[in-house]
Amino acid sequence: MPSSAITVRLLKEENPSTKNIVSPYLGKDYHKLVQECLQQGRLFEDANFPAESQSLGYDQLGPFSENTRGIKWKRPQEICQSPQFICEDMKWTDVCQGELGNCWFLAAAASLTQYPLLKERVVPPQQSFESGYAGIFHFQFWQYGEWVDVVVDDRLPVKDGKLVFVSSAQKSEFWAALLEKAYAKLNGSYEALGGGFMNEAFVDFTGGLGETVKLKEPPPNLFYLLQKAVKKKSLMGAFIQAQSQSQIENQTPEGLVKGHAYSIIATWEIQKNSKKISLLRLRNPWGRVEWKGNWSDDSALWSEVDPEIRQKLQVRSEDGEFWIQMEDFLRFFDILEVCNLTPESVTEESAHLWKTNTFCGRWVGHSAGGCRTYKDTFWTNPQFLVTLTEQDEEKHGKCTLLVSLMQKNRRQGRAKGRDFLSVGFEIYQVPKEFDNKMCASERRDLFSTLESVASCSFMVERDVTGRYQLPPGQYLLIPSTFQPHQESDFILRIFTEKQHKLMEIDCEIRANENVFKEPALKGTMEEFTAHFARLSGQDKEISPEELQRIMMQITFKHPHLKTNGFSLDICRLLVKMADLNSNGKLQLEEFRKLWSKIKEWEKIFTKYDKDRSGAMDVQELRLALEAAGFTLNNRLIESLCQKYGNTVRQVYFDSFLSCLAYLVCVFEQCRAMDKNKDGVIGISKQEWLQLLRLN
Template identity: 45%
Template sequence: GYDGGSGYSDDYNRGGGSGKMKIRDQIGDILGGFIGGGGGGHGGGGGGGINIGDVAGIIGNLSGGGSKGDKIGGLISGIGGLISKNKGQYHGGGPNVNPNSLNGGMVDVVSGLVGQLAHRFLGVDPTTGKIIGAIAGNVIFNLGGKDNNLGHVGKVVLDNIISGKFKRKTDPFVKPEPSVLPRPPSPASKAEALDFYRTREQCLQERRLFEDPEFPACDSSLFFSKRPPKPIEWRRPGEIIDDPQLIYEGQSRFDVVQGELGDCWLLAAAANLTLRDELFYRVVPPDQSFTENYAGIFHFQFWQYGRWVDVVIDDRLPTSSGELLFMHSREHNEFWSALLEKAYAKLHGSYEALKGGTTSEALEDMTGGLTEFFDLHSPPDHLMEMMMRGFEMGSLFGCSIEADPYEWEARMSNGLVRGHAYSITGMRMVNGPRGRTPILRIRNPWGNEQEWNGAWSDNSHEWQYVSEQEKRDMGLVFSHDGEFWMSFDDFMRYFEKMEICNLGPDVMNEISQMTGVHSSQTTWATNIHEGSWIRYRSAGGCRNYIETFADNPQYAIHLTDSDPDDDDELCTVIIAVMQKYRRELKHAGVENLAIGFAVYDTSGVSGRLTRSYFQTHKSCARSAAFINLREVTARFRVPPGTYVIVPSTFEPNEEAEFLLRIYTNGFIESEEL
């Protein structure tokens, strides 16, 4: 147990049991007490002897050694009292087990019994919510996940983190001190930043639960414009339910439920994130739980304006009448979504700052990707090829049908639902009644029988043209799970909006390092620039204000390679301009500005473009409109050459910081002029 009786048991040659044990380091102790009937919170019995050689053998088995026989029954009898609480809430028990019996069956025990019960607890201190006597833990077994209910990819990710094969490139998040003026907050020095591992270690040594000084459990962390609408009580998960878990039986997009905060956009992004384990565990690091090294401290990682930051929080959550007030999981003992929302609220200053937003904004903050929107009534040329290439490059896709103004989420006769966000999870060419046919796999987040019922739906006659082997390759399963296939033509006929979140090469390379799997040979090339619009100097407004338009920042890009596998010798370019720190300044009345950009073909021209140039030349491409979103994006196909991008606000002399991102399929160079 973590919080046992008195004294320490720190000798590898003794069984664990009574006394407090160092879960992180004393593997022999823990396994000795675990196997020998070691006690729980307030004083279990001593364990049987076990030496370091036995421990090494155990770990060897757990790391992949084979099972030599079925000893599960004996092992269960040895730890049964500990797991089933036969001796009461705070006492261990059970007979000693001969360590030699561990050679057979231990892997099965870990894969089965311990895997299922790793998050069951012997007790919870009612005054602190502290877990007492938690069983198992990722660091002990180093299996990367069964103990933490991780999916297959999550296990690989965790193993790579624990072994040191992969280290995330993140900066510690420093709570900013935003100015009333729309300029970037002034961060404190990095020395003041909370370091998750160092802080957790300190809390464990001092036997205390972490309380975040940067995001305290008080009204200022909740709202800035008004008091909470009902009495709020901050509680730790252990004070809400007896057996809290970070992730319950694997995360899924069906986990998340919206609370009393207007952040459905965040919920939708979190649900989409669960479709890709390698992306989910990038945001929700798997090296934390309510068992191993629990100290009331958690961390989450978000992309913020070009860099990844590690946001550390405590696990005190706002509740009312004993229930979570905001975003939470459908399973009452699962807390990853509530804690993720709290970390995101800290990133932006308060829970209220999360009111109102777009799914793409949150999805970008969770992936570092670049999101595009498409109106399927007027789709771009070669949309199907664009989507196929996107899937090859790891992009995320979503789609929807416009809502009925008189009936929200109205069900249509074909099984689709208006005003409802779907995810596109796959694309494939198969044999059909009319030859080779492109089909899409689409997921309804409700996860029920509400599915498309037309061509290529579950058990439709079109599937008779697909071989059984290809069906197996597709993992085809017909069930009322909310996932269905439909033809590309029907998709274009019935869906009206689509968004694509394109992942950059840094994210894709990181995924490869985390998982050991290279998902694609094709990635985007990206360049990023930071800039600002400053009044009377570099805030010239849009081209309507021709006298000052040339004052805006200007960026030259040099495209040398046309798209691979295309015959038209054109380059695909995606340009995105993002205004920074606006959500963080909502408490000061700062809102998004209307922003956009224009692109000029400047082959044969050098240096900054002047007012006279703009008076005599038109742009070759531009954003569709100036709009007050955090980010505006547009995709173009242009010949190789040199171009100048001019990002601007609509009105002159409006100040803001911005981030310019440029994605291409080939080599790119860029610089500010």
């Protein structure tokens, strides 16, 4: 017997690899622009990041700020004679801080110079002020799962003849200043770069995963983790927190600078009197001012070390680099930042490289559930299943799991008063019965029984990361904002030592038998026939206009059904759903079936209007649709919430009926496509989207 239900299975499509693809930012192709400028004999002027006040900032560097008075925009040849993009080679001493509080960016840029392959990706070669010069330069950054190529003109902010922001120790060199300008463009303005974390720039330079460690609460095996990070080619930095703005960049008696980001470039263990001493090699991006304590350049402790080791490690020069003992590092420094690189970033084969996975998602409408404190909505957040199958090489029975949750495009919104949200995530042990609970209502009911095995603190930062040691198994990962109803795009990334699986938990697309089954009608057929005669008039048919009048009269008498007036479009859709004769009107039997459905849907609407406001919250829409016989995937639920929900995330009764009538029409067409009559059709995503647009 043919099934009256219908399941839609979207066929998997081959996704071409995008790891080496770089997209032109804002559609501006560097090579085309260079050719255009050379052919026209002009220097490039960037209309997307003009040499005007809005590119400087919006508050402290805003158009009417005292700080921006006297600033002019000049090209390098107007600042010095014979400017060069790079003098000899890019060195970490090239990067000098200007009047912007972005030492986090400087430290990351300085670290970048020590990794030739990373450096050439961010700062493409063959750029100069000589052959082929057109006043345009370009740089490449990783942005939320893809690489983008950002072009800028070379007009730079200058005050009293000097660059206002980043400059080079060699005054004729401009790669660092232009890199900063490109990064400012990517983030909306120079001022948007104020106040950040080194990891943010590390991640944008490499596509890696940023990790933060509080050094006053260090993990017991921190030095071992740093050794592994060096082997994995990770970028690392640390800083001493300043207690006030006035303390930033103050020097301590030990030769360290507060509020200043240091790069960590090496580790070493020295054997001394049967004891191992753990050392870290740090670099001050200023290229001067060094640690004066144990194992500093001039420390007497070096005289007790094997001459061959001393020759290899000790460097006596004021170059900003120094060794520091692990105990002193933990004593003086507060925050450690590590950027774990992907295999694509390292570009070399190694057994030490991470295994990675990425997913782009959104908190929007029905899926913006807030943290677990909000029990009624937390379950509506996006959910992911992480499968750890193989323990680490150390054979301690655990798997290393790094989780990164990153907000997208929030720094760019600062000028409009939109900044980072407080975000975090929870990790739960997955019970065996969870695999069979694919309906939203079933999964919701299981939430009270889930056991949390890990979580991260909610933080107002772009990237929130946690490192966990978990036994092999399946885990439920739920990212969320702290407050419900806060909308944002996010990117979720997983790094593990060994192979793992990451999948979004989603529902199949299905309409069950109840969707197409005719509900029982209250009262007798004679009563309904008489009622139909009164409503339909002389032609004995109900038109969309007549249905509109009927629905307006009924909802007027029932304040628990809030509407926007039942538009003719909604009434035409309801008529279309039941119009077997396709004449645009409903006869007695057609209207009886429609009316039975409307009454059935009214009961569902009333059930999920929990506060009796006359409207349903969009976060209940998935459950209401499920009660009506539809299980839908996350993407379709999102589009339905946007289409039928209002600006305050509510669905009115007329919109609810419209949504259900729309779905009935879609799935009727799906049933018509079921040639085998087995209740299942397989179509491509493109065909499915086309089908949705036709209704």
